[in-house]
Amino acid sequence: LDSRLPLVIFLHALTPAAARDEFQEELVIRPLHSGDIYASFQFRTLWDTDFLQEGQKVSHYRLFPKSLGQVLSKFSVRELHISFSQGFWRTMQWGQPFIPSPPGAELWVWFHDTVSDVDGNWKELTNVLSGIFCASLNFIDLTNTVQPSASFKPLGLGNATDHRFLRYATLPREIVCTENLTPWKKLLPCGSKAGLAVLMKSEKLFHSSFHSQAVHIRPICQDEQCSSKAWELRQTLNVVFDLHTSGQGKKEWSLFKMFSRTLTEACPLASSSKVYVDITDNPELFELSPATPLLGQAVVLGDRRTYSVYDLSRAETFGQLRSFNLLLRDMLRPLLHAERYVAGFGLQTGEIHTVIYNNHPYRAFPVLLMDSVPWYLQLYIHTLTVTSKSRDNKPSYIHYQPAKDRHRPHLLEMLIQLPPHSMTEVTVQFERALLKWTEYTPDPNHGFYVGSSVVSALVPSMVAMRTNFTQDQPLFSSFVPVKEESSYFVRVYTEPLLVNLPTPDFSMPYNVICLTCTVVAVGYGSFYNLLTRTFQVDEPSPPLSKRLANLIRRIRGVPLLT
Amino acid sequence: MNYCNLITIFAFINLLVSIPHGYSNYVETKAGQFFSSGHTNNWAVLVCTSRFWFNYRHVANTLSVYRSVKRLGIPDSHIVLMLADDMACNYRNPKPATVFSHKNMELNVYGDDVEVDYRGYEVTVENFLRVLTGRLPPSTPRSKRLLSDDRSNILIYLTGHGGNGFLKFQDSEEISNMELADAFEQMWQKRRYNELLFIIDTCQGASMYERFYSPNLMALASSQVGEDSLSHQPDLGIGVHLMDKYTFYLLEFLEEVHPASQANMNDLFKVCPQSQCVSTPGHRTDLFQRDPGSVLITDFFGSVRKVEITKDTINLTSPVEPPIKRSGSSDIQIESLTYVDQLPVAEIIHQQDCLEANVTRCRRKQQRTRKLNCQVVEKQTA
Numbered sequence: 017l018d019s020r021l022p023l024v025i026f027l028h029a030l031t032p033a034a035a036r037d038e039f040q041e042e043l044v045i046r047p048l049h050s051g052d053i054y055a056s057f058q059f060r061t062l063w064d065t066d067f068l069q070e071g072q073k074v075s076h077y078r079l080f081p082k083s084l085g086q087v088l089s090k091f092s093v094r095e096l097h098i099s100f101s102q103g104f105w106r107t108m109q110w111g112q113p114f115i116p117s118p119p120g121a122e123l124w125v126w127f128h129d130t131v132s133d134v135d136g137n138w139k140e141l142t143n144v145l146s147g148i149f150c151a152s153l154n155f156i157d158l159t160n161t162v163q164p165s166a167s168f169k170p171l172g173l174g175n176a177t178d179h180r181f182l183r184y185a186t187l188p189r190e191i192v193c194t195e196n197l198t199p200w201k202k203l204l205p206c207g208s209k210a211g212l213a214v215l216m217k218s219e220k221l222f223h224s225s226f227h228s229q230a231v232h233i234r235p236i237c238q239d240e241q242c243s244s245k246a247w248e249l250r251q252t253l254n255v256v257f258d259l260h261t262s263g264q265g266k267k268e269w270s271l272f273k274m275f276s277r278t279l280t281e282a283c284p285l286a287s288s289s290k291v292y293v294d295i296t297d298n299p300e301l302f303e304l305s306p307a308t309p310l311l312g313q314a315v316v317l318g319d320r321r322t323y324s325v326y327d328l329s330r331a332e333t334f335g336q337l338r339s340f341n342l343l344l345r346d347m348l349r350p351l352l353h354a355e356r357y358v359a360g361f362g363l364q365t366g367e368i369h370t371v372i373y374n375n376h377p378y379r380a381f382p383v384l385l386m387d388s389v390p391w392y393l394q395l396y397i398h399t400l401t402v403t404s405k406s407r408d409n410k411p412s413y414i415h416y417q418p419a420k421d422r423h424r425p426h427l428l429e430m431l432i433q434l435p436p437h438s439m440t441e442v443t444v445q446f447e448r449a450l451l452k453w454t455e456y457t458p459d460p461n462h463g464f465y466v467g468s469s470v471v472s473a474l475v476p477s478m479v480a481m482r483t484n485f486t487q488d489q490p491l492f493s494s495f496v497p498v499k500e501e502s503s504y505f506v507r508v509y510t511e512p513l514l515v516n517l518p519t520p521d522f523s524m525p526y527n528v529i530c531l532t533c534t535v536v537a538v539g540y541g542s543f544y545n546l547l548t549r550t551f552q553v554d555e556p557s558p559p560l561s562k563r564l565a566n567l568i569r570r571i572r573g574v575p576l577l578t
Numbered sequence: 579m580n581y582c583n584l585i586t587i588f589a590f591i592n593l594l595v596s597i598p599h600g601y602s603n604y605v606e607t608k609a610g611q612f613f614s615s616g617h618t619n620n621w622a623v624l625v626c627t628s629r630f631w632f633n634y635r636h637v638a639n640t641l642s643v644y645r646s647v648k649r650l651g652i653p654d655s656h657i658v659l660m661l662a663d664d665m666a667c668n669y670r671n672p673k674p675a676t677v678f679s680h681k682n683m684e685l686n687v688y689g690d691d692v693e694v695d696y697r698g699y700e701v702t703v704e705n706f707l708r709v710l711t712g713r714l715p716p717s718t719p720r721s722k723r724l725l726s727d728d729r730s731n732i733l734i735y736l737t738g739h740g741g742n743g744f745l746k747f748q749d750s751e752e753i754s755n756m757e758l759a760d761a762f763e764q765m766w767q768k769r770r771y772n773e774l775l776f777i778i779d780t781c782q783g784a785s786m787y788e789r790f791y792s793p794n795l796m797a798l799a800s801s802q803v804g805e806d807s808l809s810h811q812p813d814l815g816i817g818v819h820l821m822d823k824y825t826f827y828l829l830e831f832l833e834e835v836h837p838a839s840q841a842n843m844n845d846l847f848k849v850c851p852q853s854q855c856v857s858t859p860g861h862r863t864d865l866f867q868r869d870p871g872s873v874l875i876t877d878f879f880g881s882v883r884k885v886e887i888t889k890d891t892i893n894l895t896s897p898v899e900p901p902i903k904r905s906g907s908s909d910i911q912i913e914s915l916t917y918v919d920q921l922p923v924a925e926i927i928h929q930q931d932c933l934e935a936n937v938t939r940c941r942r943k944q945q946r947t948r949k950l951n952c953q954v955v956e957k958q959t960a
Binding site: 412 | 629630664666667673674675676688689690691692693694695697698699700715717718719720721722748749750915916917918919920921922923926927929930933
């Protein structure tokens with residue numbers, strides 16, 4: 017802190033009245049137990065300004081992207097979290113991610129309490145974001161938006177938490193591809209030209225087991241005393257590279273092998289640019305080249321881990337960042353894990369099962385389960401059962417908002433106490449609705465998606481967590497504010513469901529018209545003929561000999577031949 | 579001798595005078611040609627209407643035209659790209675984030691900075707017609723709008739499966755040639771284009787431009803009525819056909835065009851004759867006012883930039899003073915700010931008791947509500 021003070025004063029002297037903003041970037045590389053490798057990029061822009069101040073419009077943008085700043089001030093947004101993911105995060109094999117996200121697109125927003133029409137602002141906000149990120153977010157409307165009553169508390173500063181100003185929606189079908197990465201990269205101050213973003217090439221990023229990019233905007237404490245607030249924009253990108261498709265079976269990784277690029281310089285606009293490599297498992301057996309004397313320790317997700325730190329703002333780090341040879345050991349088994357699947361047969365009824373595992377040997381803790389089910393799966397809440405260790409487990413809080421056909425989805429929130437070392441199962445039966453024929457998608461036989469359930473929990477931690485925020489804490493361990501030392505907050509997403517609805521045969525209207533017209537034509541036509549057709553006897557013309565004979569007979573005056 | 583000298587001097591002076599005069603004539607003709615077309619900006623609407631993995635070639639068609647149009651100068655903000663399905667990040671694609679147009683994976687037309695404006699289920703007949711006529715809901719972002727004016731040259735490219743008089747959208751709906759002609763007439767009446775080039779690569783594509791009746795339209799199709807457009811070649815690694823024949827030869831032709839080239843529409847009409855394409859490409863120019871030989875390819879595929887070179891200096895205004903930060907505002911804010919508890923278990927259970935208390939209030943049991951400190955519970959409007 018002492019060394020930073022003269023730096024701060026120096027900066028002040030240079031820019032007397034300019035807005036103070038800073039940019040930090042970091043990359044965390046963590047080898048996973050299964051041999052895959054997890055890379056997490058975090059870019060943070062911190063800006064001491066107020067978007068929501070009356071009368072004073074922010075006009076001079078430097079590091080903070082203007083498109084997002086204008087969105088925040090126009091719609092009076094207090095917090096915005098949007099994520100796009102491809103693939104599913106496998107908690108049991110990979111542990112917990114630093115920042116979780118469900119498959120598809122997820123958007124949740126806290127509006128300021130001065131907003132009078134939250135639904136109108138929400139609708140316009142989703143349209144504007146769909147233009148910024150080139151995604152079909154305009155499909156978010158009232159039929160898939162919910163207003164959770166207890167989940168998704170704000171992650172930023174604030175005292176009032178009136179859930180009327182919160183909106184949450186997911187689009188599990190949304191695809192992530194280069195067209196979403198391109199505008200995301202354009203929001204960074206250095207773009208993809210310098211710094212860590214140089215590594216983001218789409219051909220390697222999308223050839224992976226899991227890819228997730230997110231934008232999180234929230235107000236946070238500017239310093240330790242927390243006397244004023246600053247706006248924080250975090251852009252995160254999590255990738256899990258598969259060992260077998262990209263490495264040739266050997267557990268040997270390098271930056272070039274993962275990203276097909278190497279780092280050449282730090283972003284000149286960044287105040288700190290670091291690469292962390294997790295070396296907690298087997299620090300003496302593997303070899304990192306080039307070696308670095310810098311080591312750091314951080315407590316993240318309830319575990320104390322050791323990292324090798326490479327500071328990119330120092331010139332001696334560069335040269336080549338070449339192959340990492342790593343050997344891996346067993347890592348900490350995740351304490352909380354959830355799965356979801358559909359049971360039953362046929363196209364009329366079914367059952368949703370959500371299974372939550374508590375792997376802690378002796379501690380019980382509560383979890384908040386939030387389920388948002390579209391209206392076309394009609395849930396029968398009287399069949400809802402929650403069982404732990406084959407005994408009934410009554411939740412201490414249930415909030416259920418029933419669906420309204422074509423207006424609102426189901427929302428079910430429950431606070432369940434999980435007994436230690438147990439499996440809790442939540443089941444509910446449903447019936448599938450028959451949609452109107454214009455409501456089917458062009459490929460209805462693919463099925464309809466149901467968004468992931470969200471399990472939020474305060475998991476007891478093996479290691480004491482730090483409750484005060486310091487400025488030199490790495491970004492990946494300072495995302496969620498920590499209130500008490502003995503537990504950490506975690507959010508686990510389940511799989512999305514793919515459900516088949518009774519699908520009509522769309523060629524039937526054509527078949528029916530053909531058949532009906534044929535029947536009518538044949539039936540009516542023959543009846544009409546019977547009524548109106550007259551029969552006349554038609555004599556064939558006589559042969560030539562007979563005609564000659566008749567002519568002679570006429571001349572003679574004798575009766576004619578018939 | 580004197581006479582000869584005089585003649586040579588006279589000829590020399592004449593030459594000196596005529597060279598700059600000839601040069602200015604040349605510049606004038608060039609300048610005249612530059613402003614002859616009458617348009618000031620270029621737009622492109624590129625639509626792929628087919629869904630499903632086996633229609634990979636339609637997406638590759640559209641992306642190759644997108645690539646050529648971007649290369650010749652039209653920026654992303656002036657291109658409306660509609661792809662009905664995602665081939666690049668499809669799980670069946672052995673090379674994710676790539677779409678190839680040539681076998682042996684030579685040319686990746688997907689690129690690294692593609693911006694798709696309408697994708698997946700958004701590509702419908704309604705959205706296409708709304709984009710053309712400009713009748714979009716007010717909250718539509720700018721990147722999804724066709725903001726052309728009466729001095730815009732627009733290129734419209736459609737590809738997919740079609741028939742005699744219709745084009746199929748995503749296997750569930752179709753657009754007829756009469757609807758398309760009416761949409762172009764609406765655009766003309768609203769002065770939304772200066773000149774329009776319409777290219778279609780489907781089976782029986784010529785039927786789609788038969789009904790046009792608005793002025794300044796030129797149309798090209800890959801096959802006549804009664805003929806099928808064929809695909810070019812399959813790729814054994816990817817497993818599907820990569821491109822259609824007409825667009826493949828069109829792409830080959832466009833790769834030779836650069837922003838300053840003088841190739842004109844007559845060259846475009848000769849692309850893919852029947853010997854290469856098996857189907858007979860057709861075109862229609864009777865509604866177009868200029869002679870096709872004088873229309874440059876870059877009038878539609880490239881982008882016009884009017885550059886004025888000036889030699890005088892321009893004074894920039896003094897920089898804007900940043901607003902003086904109101905001092906003393908930090909003194910007023912004495913209250914410390916805190917983060918919210920992420921999972922306040924006690925508060926949530928208290929909420930449940932309040933809900934139950936409200937129920938009991940209906941049954942006229944007042945005691946419980948007085949003891950709990952419940953906030954007014956907002957009635958959920960139906």
